[in-house]
Amino acid sequence: MTATNPRPLDVLAVGDASVDYFVQVPHIATADGKAIGRLLSIQGGGMSANLAAAAGFAGARSGLVTAVGSDEPGRQALDRLAAHGVDVSASITVAGGHTWFCVVQLDDTGEKSLVGAVTEVKIPAAGQVSDDLLRTARVVAPLADDLGWALDLATRARANGAAVAVDLEPDAVSGRWDEVRALARASDLVFCNQGTAEVLAGGDPERCAALLISAGASVVVVTGGRNGASCHSRDGSWLARGPRVDVVDTTGAGDALAGAFTGSWILGRPLADSLRAGVATASLCVGHLGSRAYLDAGTGIGTTLRTVTLDAAPRLQGIR
Template identity: 45%
Template sequence: MSTPSTSPDLVVVGDASIDHYVQVPHLATSDNKAIGRYLGAFGGGMSANLAAAAATQGARTRLVTKVGTDREGPSELQALSDLGVDVTYSVQDATHRTWMCFVQLDSTGEKALIGADTGIKIPQRDEIDPSALHGARIVAPLADDLDWAARIAQSAVDGGAQVAIDLEPDAFGPDDPQLHQLLSLTEYVFLNTASAQKFHPHSHARAAAALHELGPGTVVVGRGEQGAYCSLADGSTVTAHAPAGVPVVDTTGAGDALAGSFLAGVLQGRSPEACLRTAVANATACITRVGSRTYLTEPAPAPSTTEPLTIERTLR
């Protein structure tokens, strides 16, 4: 595995999972079943996916996670290390299985995901070596547990780092005081359309404005096949339009690819336009394969369209 990085650009604290995929004719609903074909197990987890995306874009990246000592856990850490992620501060637990998910995948690339919490989804606060965050310029805690994430964020800010979070729609209420505390410590926040709609039902711009008032200076909304929208606290915005006609195989992990690639660009001093261009390009590549990190290890499929990815910027 990789040796510890003495001065990481980015420290990601959170989950690494094993994702089991089944190709189904339709997504099963309540009191319904779908019989499909098992596609295999792939490395996953929002934090692990984000870390891998950043590392492969050149950011010195450390992941602090927790896995079991079963066959899957060490294998998952090794796969991340092979992608350039420093995993030496991650914790291995001999008493629990590695966190896992079961993914139903239909023919359109849409999914239904069931997480099986084995008791070690994330490392507890007392399991995180304080030196793991030292030197980081950005710290990205998993935001599923808002109180846990806020404590990590406070430690990061106290150490001179900025904070980045990715808000999943099922993990927060827009008026939650714990969310507001976390956002007050956060510089970069990433959302999908469903999360943005919890701040404003019809406008990404107004959702971003509401978030800016709570603290973050940069708000990035992933918009699926439409690309992504980035709002800066100075009032300027950047919109990236993804190319049309890209075959959608699996949308799992696209938001993580977007966030990790964007943060890598920030750490390399690139403009918001350049950051968003690369982020959308990698999120687009992600959805063309089964598995949330397969795009990082397999050759890209032949393009089905010549329409380029385009960028628009508006200034205040």
């Protein structure tokens, strides 16, 4: 990352890059059960890494600040991202550290069960991400697994003239509404999945969006898997549905949607078009094994974009 341009990046994700081990199983293992399968593939993963790569796929200049170990998986994680055009030059390699990884069970339908093995190395400390680094981007997307960590970065990013995008996961937000509200207030884009909507608003995506916009978020996108995604602001709401695809693997689809939406939005495209780009990218993602395999498939997004249906939805009610 250079200092010649005050904003050389459009999107800077700050967070994780993992290695994902995919195992084909006859059924998803349950408590006190077994599912003996076979190793399908070893792929690069991580929510922040996936978001950065998808933002680049949408045409944005993207970067990632992460922490990896000095092991071979850590080197491969950064090399794969760099090969996809993601600037990883500010990432931290921890000598003697072990890069975190996930084991992903996949059944015959493409649905997954993911177990993350967090090692001593996953994300940089907030103090390792300088204000100078935050000033290199037009939008900063901190990983929101740790709401306090994310709020620190979001607040400093805002103070340094960047917009903020966050993706809220169910486990991170449960029982922590005050912190969620503070992070929403510091964010321009907030992404939620249906599980997050269940925690925050009893499963009602419109109510979830209204709560977060009332808290201060400018735009809220709620994803619904096969049911598409909705986008909400004070000025309007839209619903987009992707084409019917043969689902291979759902890993990273939400990250792909959030990254492509953020990349499109920061390039000045309307919310409706950004939603369409996000849903189209997620549709491409689930058709391949691995959260970023669609980037290597050589599949253009043009045809998929044309098959995404987009409709205006009723404006949100109850926004304060």
